[in-house]
Amino acid sequence: MNPVTVAISVEDPSWTQALSDAEPVAERMALAALEQADCDLGDGPVEISLVLADDTTVQGLNRDWRGKDKPTNVLSFATLDDEDAPRVAGAPLLLGDVILAFGTCRDEAQAMGKPLVDHFRHLVVHGVLHLLGYDHEEDEAEALEMERLETAILAGFGVADPYGADESDIAEGGR
Structure with a gap:
């Protein structure tokens, strides 16, 4: 695997108040x-x-970049989506940004009866997969592949399938 740097910025202290290990969990x-x-x-x-x-x-961000004037759980801004983005030889490949909203994530976890940390794990994985080009909005087969991969990754951390029968719309734009 490539050498990877995961730069984490905690802009809302509610994250670390609710999840004292938010940063290492996000990186993992x-x-x-x-x-x-x-x-x-x-x-x-x-x-x-x-x-x-x-x-x-x-x-x-959701309003300015997606035309949706409401909070959402996770946004991904993928550098790889910009084919004209400059690549500098020897510099890291900047995959992009994943931004999570504390209140929305917390409220969704509570509504689903899940631990916040499990929902957080799912949304970090979901956001990173978007940075890598995975999509669930345009093509049913791609959506199923993304869900399968998310479920497999989360299972490795003991997290139940986030797309179980009772949870039809967990991640932004979910199915």
């Missing part, structure tokens, strides 16, 4: 998603940014 989940995804990232270093934010920040 991001690395697991990178390791198990079927993507050719070359052999150089890779960097991902994870931002643990609040609902207001995510709502602003």
Whole structure:
């Protein structure tokens, strides 16, 4: 696997108040998603940014970039989506940013009767897979492949299938 840097910024202290190990958990989940995804990232270093934010920040980003003026659980901004993005020889491949909204994630976990840490694990994996080009909005087969991969990664951490029969719309744009 490529050398990976996971840059984590805690913008809302509610994350670490609710999950004292939020940063190492986020890093482990991001690395697991990178390791198990079927993507050719070359052999150089890779960097991902994870931002643990609040609902207001995510709502602003969702409004400005997606035209949806409401908070959401996770947003992914993939650098690989921009085919014209410059690549600098020897510099890390910047995969992009994953931003999570604390209040929305907490409320969803509570509504589903799940531990916040399990929902958090799922959404980090989900966001990182988006950075790698996985999608669930356009094609049913791609959506099923993304769900299968998420479920397999999470199972390795003892987390139940997030797409179980009672949970039809966990991640933004979920099925």
